[in-house]
Amino acid sequence: MAVENMNAVQSLVQANARPMSAASTLQTGILALMMIMMFTMDGRFQSLFGMVGHFFKGLRRSLPELCGIAICFVMTCYVCSLDMDPPGLDATQKLVREFWPIMKDPDTLLAIHGMLRCIILVSVWYRARRSWPVPASFLHFSALSLLAQVHQYTQAEFGLEGPFAGNSKMAMVILNLVMTLAIARKHKLETGERLYPLAMLSVVLVTSYVCSANFLTIAPEVGSNVVFSFAIFMDAAATFHLAVFVCQSASLGELGNSQADGLMLVILLQKVVKGYYFLDGFGLLPNSTLESVGAEPPSTKEFGVGSPMQLIAAAQIANIAFATLASVAFFLGRYLAQDDKAVQVPANLQTDEDRAQRTAAMQARAAQRATPAPPPVPVGKLSTIVF
Numbered sequence: 001m002a003v004e005n006m007n008a009v010q011s012l013v014q015a016n017a018r019p020m021s022a023a024s025t026l027q028t029g030i031l032a033l034m035m036i037m038m039f040t041m042d043g044r045f046q047s048l049f050g051m052v053g054h055f056f057k058g059l060r061r062s063l064p065e066l067c068g069i070a071i072c073f074v075m076t077c078y079v080c081s082l083d084m085d086p087p088g089l090d091a092t093q094k095l096v097r098e099f100w101p102i103m104k105d106p107d108t109l110l111a112i113h114g115m116l117r118c119i120i121l122v123s124v125w126y127r128a129r130r131s132w133p134v135p136a137s138f139l140h141f142s143a144l145s146l147l148a149q150v151h152q153y154t155q156a157e158f159g160l161e162g163p164f165a166g167n168s169k170m171a172m173v174i175l176n177l178v179m180t181l182a183i184a185r186k187h188k189l190e191t192g193e194r195l196y197p198l199a200m201l202s203v204v205l206v207t208s209y210v211c212s213a214n215f216l217t218i219a220p221e222v223g224s225n226v227v228f229s230f231a232i233f234m235d236a237a238a239t240f241h242l243a244v245f246v247c248q249s250a251s252l253g254e255l256g257n258s259q260a261d262g263l264m265l266v267i268l269l270q271k272v273v274k275g276y277y278f279l280d281g282f283g284l285l286p287n288s289t290l291e292s293v294g295a296e297p298p299s300t301k302e303f304g305v306g307s308p309m310q311l312i313a314a315a316q317i318a319n320i321a322f323a324t325l326a327s328v329a330f331f332l333g334r335y336l337a338q339d340d341k342a343v344q345v346p347a348n349l350q351t352d353e354d355r356a357q358r359t360a361a362m363q364a365r366a367a368q369r370a371t372p373a374p375p376p377v378p379v380g381k382l383s384t385i386v387f
Contacts, residue, residue, distance in 0.1 A: 058261040058331070064126070065262025068119040069269065076112055080104050080163045095293040105162025106289055109277040114172035116270040121179040123263040128186065133260035135245040136193045139184040140200060141238035146177040148231035157219040158228065207233045214306030229308060236315040236322070239271065243322040243329070250333025258334055264327040271323040275316035282309050 059066075080103055089097075097104050127133050152158045153170045160169050187193065211229040219225055246264075249255050276285075283290040283297030290297055298309070 062262030111164035137241040145234035256337030
C-alpha cells in the first residue's frame with residue numbers, strides 16, 4: 001500500500017513538473033523586474049548606477065593615456081625580443097633571465113619608468129589647456145630629481161643592464177628634463193604662481209643632509225652615491241606635493257571639469273613600477289630575483305653608509321601611498337563634484353514662473369550694480385587717517 005502511494009506521488013510530481021517549473025520561472029522574472037524598478041526609483045541605487053556610468057566615462061577620458069601605456073609596453077616587449085643572449089653570460093645572469101622571461105632583466109623596469117614619465121608629461125601639457133592637473137612644486141621637484149639623474153647616469157656604475165643597456169636611459173632622462181622645464185615655464189606664464197625659494201631650499205638642504213649621511217656605495221665617488229639617493233627623495237617630495245594639491249582641489253570641489261583621470265592612473269603605475277624595482281632589488285619581496293637565483297640580500301654594512309636601504313624602501317612605499325591617495329582623492333572628488341552640480345533646465349522647458357524669477361533676479365543684480373558703493377573705511381595709523 002505504501003509503495004502504491006509513493007508511485008502515485010511520483011507520477012503526480014512528474015505530471016505537474018513542467019507547468020510548475022515554468023510558473024516559478026515566470027514568477028522569479030517578475031519579482032526580479034519589480035526589484036530592479038524599485039532600485040532605480042530609489043536615489044541611493046541611482047547613485048550606484050551612476051557610479052558605473054562615471055566609471056565608463058572615466059575610461060573614455062583616460063583613452064589617450066591608456067593608449068600611451070599600451071604603446072610603451074608593446075615597445076618594451078619588442079626591444080626585449082630583439083635582445084639575444086650575449087656570449088659569456090655566467091650562471092647567475094642566466095638565472096636572472098629565466099626569472100624575467102619577457103623583460104630579460106629587472107633594469108628594464110627603470111626603462112619603463114622613464115617611458116611612463118614621458119607619458120605623464122605629455123598628458124600634463126595636453127590637460128593644461130583646460131585646467132592644470134599638477135602644482136608648480138611637483139614640476140620643480142621633478143626637475144631637480146631629473147637633473148640629479150642626468151649626473152647619475154654619466155657614471156658607468158649606474159647604467160642599465162639588459163635590452164636597454166647603453167645611452168637609452170640617459171636620452172629618456174634628458175628628454176624628460178627638457179619637457180619638465182618647458183611645462184614649468186608654461187605653468188608660470190599661465191598661472192603666475194610665485195616661487196617659494198626659501199621653503200624649497202629648506203627641503204633640498206634637509207634632503208641633502210639625509211642623503212650625505214645615508215647612501216649606497218655603488219660608485220667609487222661619494223658624490224655620485226649621494227646624488228643617487230637625492231634623486232629618489234626629490235621624486236618622493238614631488239609626489240607628496242601632488243597628493244596635497246589633489247586633496248585640496250577635491251575638498252574645494254574644483255575637480256568637476258577635470259580631465260586628468262588617465263594622468264592619475266599613469267602616475268600610480270609609474271610609482272608602482274619603480275617601487276617594485278627597488279623592493280625586489282633589496283630582497284624585501286617574498287618572491288624576489290635574489291631569492292630565485294639563490295643570492296643573499298644586500299647588506300648595509302657592505303654596500304652602504306648609514307641606513308640607505310631602509311630610507312629608500314620607505315621612500316618608495318611613501319611614493320606609492322601618496323600616488324594612491326592622489327588617485328583616490330581625485331576620483332572621489334570628481335564624482336562628488338559632478339554629483340553636486342545643479343541640473344540646469346533648458347530654456348525650452350522652463351515655465352512662466354521660472355522665467356519670471358530669473359527676470360526678477362537679473363533686475364535685482366542690475367539695481368545692485370547701479371547703486372554706488374559706500375566710501376571705504378580708512379585703516380592705518382592715526383596720523384594717516386586724520387591728516
